[in-house]
Amino acid sequence: MKIGIYGYGNLGRGVEAATKYHTDAELVGIFTRRAPETVKTLLGTPVYAAEDILSFKDKIDVLILCGGSATDLPEMTPALTKDFNVIDSFDTHARIPEHFENVDKAAKESGHIALISAGWDPGLFSILRLYSSAVLPNGKDYTFWGRGVSQGHSDAIRRIEGVVDARQYTVPVEAAIGAVRRGECPELTTREKHKRECYVAVAEGADKARIEKEIKTMPNYFADYDTTVNFVTLEELKKNHAGLPHGGSVIRNGNTGINAENTHTVEFSLRLDSNPEFTASVLLAYARAIYKMNLRGEVGCKTVFDASPADLSPLSPEELRAHML
């Protein structure tokens, strides 16, 4: 399948690198809003101006959209699905229904297929929530994130006056995970589920007490959590906190038996050295899925709930049944 990458930040670079391993993906080009000649790629992939994308209309099977969810994708995905099969990693959970409607309309009118919100949450975690609740309806599920870097929370700290750079780790509370793993089905507050660890480099002479207070009392981001603030030098930040690790767990406790006497625990966990590279790998697997679905004549907007597991694999149904079932 011929793949285009639209947007070349961390995620776009992750997709490019992942084509080394997803060997059925042939990379046609990278499309950027920057001046193409200023962009250095990892694998020597050709770089084109985003505005030239339409001249690749018949040369790309699936265009992978690597923009941000806040402002890029709500415009980009419906617009580009008019001319391409597209996939995005739109992750603003509350706005997914609206995004779906916009993309579905554009995709159906033009006869293309689009898949939105691929990645790990939304994405693989969503699938596991669905599978485990479909199997165990009499139960309750929990999602824990981390230990990992939250870019949104890191950015929120960077906007505070006097902060030079910052890295925020979301950390699940071990006692809470333990109770869920033991099948205790606890009721947990926001504070009981996650804590937040901040590493902050400040300008010379900045008021650390004020900065710490501003972080810990910031509504939505930190006020509802136990937050620790560690002031470090910029060198320490670059040396020890340069990566973008993440991960987490979806855990469902459910009961069966005539008196609900038997407890079952289903857990799905990820430990990721690189959040963008893993997300990029998920995008390539779903690019393969919609490519196959489109060859069968399917059009319109899809999500990870609509692709069968077999559609994600490069193996044939016969190979899958013989070796993976």
Place this chain on the structure above:
Amino acid sequence: MKIGIYGYGNLGRGVEAATKYHTDAELVGIFTRRAPETVKTLLGTPVYAAEDILSFKDKIDVLILCGGSATDLPEMTPALTKDFNVIDSFDTHARIPEHFENVDKAAKESGHIALISAGWDPGLFSILRLYSSAVLPNGKDYTFWGRGVSQGHSDAIRRIEGVVDARQYTVPVEAAIGAVRRGECPELTTREKHKRECYVAVAEGADKARIEKEIKTMPNYFADYDTTVNFVTLEELKKNHAGLPHGGSVIRNGNTGINAENTHTVEFSLRLDSNPEFTASVLLAYARAIYKMNLRGEVGCKTVFDASPADLSPLSPEELRAHML
């Protein structure tokens, strides 16, 4: 959807109990090869003779086949799919391709849909092997089973002269799981992955040393494992080992990055108080899936790889996108 249960052992009872929670499943009847009047059901479900099944041809949407994989299902599934949509939990991995062909032929000729090998392994574990390898092609996966009761191994011990009853637990080796969880991608022998714990009640005067030796040297079942044999009274066995717990983990380590420098670990784990009740719950979720697929006109033999996640859920696509994605 109207459900029939064909076969009423541990699994059939599990399906009956699970209809308490899968509230879209209406139980039409239980079909047994025993004399129906001798069968006492958990929920007062009507019991019929297996030979009367054809008179229910238009009254059942999906017939759940609860026979054994060794001799029942290879005959039963192709035969019954001539008149019903059926689902089974056929779990002899090596014979799945052959079973698939037989069922597919019968289902297509009669215009029915069948889904084979649903459960957790084959089943949910298979799906997780597929998802994780499709996302991380540059990696290696591991399946660990237990701690849980293996009925096949328990039966093998019971066939030894002098043994009155036995229960065998398959136990994953913690050091092996630990190395895999740390992303070390180890090479593991059979012995390094699992050990076997046996609880054995023997007849008075039986030669325990001979029995222990026969167990530990039994080819295929025990010879390749570190096996411990504990002799217990029949009362202890009934008191402490009456349940059928099981579980396990599918773990994949995979690398991404231009130099494969980033490691990711994907893990799916089950801890089950009752293996048959959990398997029964999976069967009901897949009965729902093939019921929906059949309403869309799909026929032939399917596996868990062919059903989309959405097909397993009683929720609408809109509800799923709004609340579970």
